[in-house]
Amino acid sequence: xxxxxxxxxxxxxxxxxxxxxxxxxxxxxxxxxxxxxxxxxxxxxxxxxxxxxxxxxxxxxxxxxxxxxxxxxxxxxxxxxxxxxxxxxxxxxxxxxxxxxxxxxxxxxxxxxxxxxxxxxxxxxxxxxxxxxxxxxxxxxxxxxxxxxxxxxxxxxxxxxxxxxxxxxxxxxxxxxxxxxxxxxxxxxxxxxxxxxxxxxxxxxxxxxxxxxxxxxx
Amino acid sequence: xxxxxxxxxxxxxxxxxxxxxxxxxxxxxxxxxxxxxxxxxxxxxxxxxxxxxxxxxxxxxxxxxxxxxxxxxxxxxxxxxxxxxxxxxxxxxxxxxxxxxxxxxxxxxxxxxxxxxxxxxxxxxxxxxxxxxxxxxxxxxxxxxxxxxxxxxxxxxxxxxxxxxxxxxxxxxxxxxxxxxxxxxxxxxxxxxxxxxxxxxxxxxxxxxxxxxxxxxxxxxxxxxxxxxxxxxxxxxxx
Numbered sequence: 165x166x167x168x169x170x171x172x173x174x175x176x177x178x179x180x181x182x183x184x185x186x187x188x189x190x191x192x193x194x195x196x197x198x199x200x201x202x203x204x205x206x207x208x209x210x211x212x213x214x215x216x217x218x219x220x221x222x223x224x225x226x227x228x229x230x231x232x233x234x235x236x237x238x239x240x241x242x243x244x245x246x247x248x249x250x251x252x253x254x255x256x257x258x259x260x261x262x263x264x265x266x267x268x269x270x271x272x273x274x275x276x277x278x279x280x281x282x283x284x285x286x287x288x289x290x291x292x293x294x295x296x297x298x299x300x301x302x303x304x305x306x307x308x309x310x311x312x313x314x315x316x317x318x319x320x321x322x323x324x325x326x327x328x329x330x331x332x333x334x335x336x337x338x339x340x341x342x343x344x345x346x347x348x349x350x351x352x353x354x355x356x357x358x359x360x361x362x363x364x365x366x367x368x369x370x371x372x373x374x375x376x377x378x379x380x381x382x
Numbered sequence: 383x384x385x386x387x388x389x390x391x392x393x394x395x396x397x398x399x400x401x402x403x404x405x406x407x408x409x410x411x412x413x414x415x416x417x418x419x420x421x422x423x424x425x426x427x428x429x430x431x432x433x434x435x436x437x438x439x440x441x442x443x444x445x446x447x448x449x450x451x452x453x454x455x456x457x458x459x460x461x462x463x464x465x466x467x468x469x470x471x472x473x474x475x476x477x478x479x480x481x482x483x484x485x486x487x488x489x490x491x492x493x494x495x496x497x498x499x500x501x502x503x504x505x506x507x508x509x510x511x512x513x514x515x516x517x518x519x520x521x522x523x524x525x526x527x528x529x530x531x532x533x534x535x536x537x538x539x540x541x542x543x544x545x546x547x548x549x550x551x552x553x554x555x556x557x558x559x560x561x562x563x564x565x566x567x568x569x570x571x572x573x574x575x576x577x578x579x580x581x582x583x584x585x586x587x588x589x590x591x592x593x594x595x596x597x598x599x600x601x602x603x604x605x606x607x608x609x610x611x612x613x614x615x616x617x618x619x620x621x
Contacts, residue, residue, distance in 0.1 A: 170485050181473045321469040325526075328433050328463035329487040329533075330455055 167331060171339025172346060175313060179347075185309060192297070192305050196354045199294045204252045204361070206291075214244040214263060240268030245275075249365035250375060253358050254295030294358060298379050302351055306344060313340040352380055384447040386411050386537050386568030387432060391441035394427050401427045403592045404441070409568045411536065414559060416579035417572040418615060419589035425572035426466060428589075429539045432570070433463055445537065459487070462533035464526050466541040472515035476505060476525045479514060483529050491532050499528040504554060519546035527555065531562075538562065540571035544578050556582040576615055580608040588614055 179185040221242040228239065244264045247255065262275030317323040326336060359372035385408035394402040402424045409415040417425045430436045431443050434454040443450045445457040470479045477496055484491045491499075500510055503524040514522055523546050530538055540559075544552045559582050563569050573579050579586050586606055588596035596614045598606045 167486060167488070170482070174482055178471075178473055320472075321465070321467070322471060324430065324433070324435055325463060325465050325469055325483065326486065327435060328458055328461070328465075328539075329483055330458040331486050332455060 167335050168339045168342055171331070171336060172342040175340060175343035176346070179309065188305055188308070192301055192351070193354075195292070195301060196294060196297050196351070199292050199297055200252070200354055200358055203255065203291075203293050204358075207247055207252045207255070210263075211247050214246050217242070217264070218244045218246070234269070237269035240266055242266055249362035249367035250359065250372065252362060252365075253293070253355060253375065255291070255293055259291065294355065298355060299382070302348075303382075306348060309347070310340075310344050313344070348380070352376060355379055385409060385444070386413075386446055387415075387570050388444040388447075389428065389431075389441070390444070392428070392431065392438055392443060393440045394424070394431055394436055395439045396427060396436070400439070401592050402431070405589070405592070405594050406441075407587050407594065407597075409537075409570050411568045412563055412566045413585065414563045414569045414571065414583045416583035416586045417570065417589050418574065418576065418579050418586050418611065419572075420574055420615075422591075423589040424592040425574075425589055426541050429463070429541050429570065429572055432539060433458060433461065460535050461537045461539055462530040462535040464530045464538070464540045464543050466545060467519070467522075470514055470522060470525060470529075473513055475513055476500060476510045476517075476528075479525060480529055480532060484532055487533055489533055495532065496528070499531045500525070502531060502558070503528045504551065520548060520551060523547055524551070527558070531558075536567055538567055538569045538571075540569065540573075542573055542575075543571055544573070544575055552578060576612045577608055580606040580611055586611060 179189065221244070225239075225241045228236070231239070242264055243266075245258065247258065251258075258278075260278055262278040264277055265275045266273045314323075317326065327333070356376050359367075359376050363369055363372050387409040389405055389407050392402055392405045393400060405424075405428065407415065407417075417428055419425050427436060431438060432445065432450060434450045434457060437451070446460060448456065450457045471482070474482065477493070480491070480496050480499070497507075497510070500507075505521060505524045505528065509517070509521060514525065517525070523543070527543065530540070538559075543559075544555055547555060556578060559569060559571070563584070571579070571583070583606060584600045586598040587594050588598075588611070598611055598614075600606050
């Protein structure tokens with residue numbers, strides 16, 4: 165088992181000394197940090213904005229003169245979706261589906277004010293969120309680093325001397341896999357911190373941990 | 383006495399081409415056996431087969447009497463391998479390379495032992511903490527030799543060990559190989575250096591196009607006749 169850890173540690177040492185690997189890692193970490201801060205700021209602003217709009221809508225609805233309930237239903241009422249605490253990680257589908265809906269009698273309205281309708285047709289990629297970094301960029305980084313772990317040994321002709329030390333192919337594979345798994349776990353740390361922030365904002369602990377676990381499994 | 387290394391009617395294919403054909407030889411403890419041959423003769427293939435990195439098409443290779451295919455890990459534990467062109471990690475220093483490879487081989491060595499080995503191969507102290515990326519070919523070769531020494535195994539497999547070394551370092555290396563053999567180690571070296579092989583080997587096997595075409599034994603006194611080996615290597619008759 166210690167050999168597996170030795171191989172994993174050697175892989176980490178290589179990444180830390182390789183300019184290209186280090187640059188890629190730093191870039192991803194910076195992007196995670198930037199998207200986390202920006203998404204958290206946007207989340208807070210939107211939460212306040214939508215809560216405020218909801219208050220205004222409530223006041224407008226309640227300030228009507230006394231009417232027949234059927235007319236009240238026809239008058240309608242705006243409902244705003246307040247972003248959940250974990251929206252600081254993944255804003256969800258609000259940008260595509262919209263953030264508010266007009267409720268009125270006899271009609272089934274669709275949600276309104278989707279960000280994507282007010283901008284170029286770039287689907288869910290209009291804004292980069294921590295979720296999109298975890299779903300797209302980090303897997304790409306892991307694939308790039310993971311592909312190199314064996315190819316590099318073969319190209320540098322260090323594979324034969326490695327195996328000649330009595331290391332089995334399975335142990336070597338386990339060590340390289342552990343290095344990548346540890347890197348994945350380390351890259352999940354910012355998400356864990358954000359999910360804990362989500363807990364302090366009212367999200368259930370189980371839900372927060374489930375989100376982190378799901379991304380870890382992914 | 384059981385041979386430390388033994389190839390029995392060994393045939394090996396690489397990329398669907400027969401590289402070794404019915405090759406048989408053995409190396410006893412305390413003996414230096416040199417497989418001599420030109421480029422593409424199958425020398426390195428023989429070493430890689432002893433390491434279990436290539437599988438024989440027919441025949442077998444044995445390490446300390448046991449078939450390599452039966453117990454690969456045991457065979458590698460008792461064998462130190464010096465690869466051609468000293469392929470080590472360029473992002474690590476000499477010390478770091480040695481400590482890493484030794485830990486993989488589960489052969490503990492402290493800094494003092496590593497320094498002693500590097501002293502023995504003549505690597506300058508000021509270079510030892512520099513990364514191998516800045517080393518010359520000869521310096522890398524010295525680090526690889528130090529690794530083979532530190533493994534302290536009863537069997538040494540040397541692939542073109544003096545490649546890249548200057549003449550003085552070659553002489554020192556040959557002396558080192560002889561002293562290791564005198565410590566009862568079995569040494570199989572593959573080389574195309576006729577002079578070096580004659581200087582250090584107890585026996586020489588001449589490999590040509592994958593076949594063992596000749597053999598030379600060291601006389602009771604002196605060394606194997608370089609001229610005779612050279613003539614056989616070049617395909618000439620000796621006067």
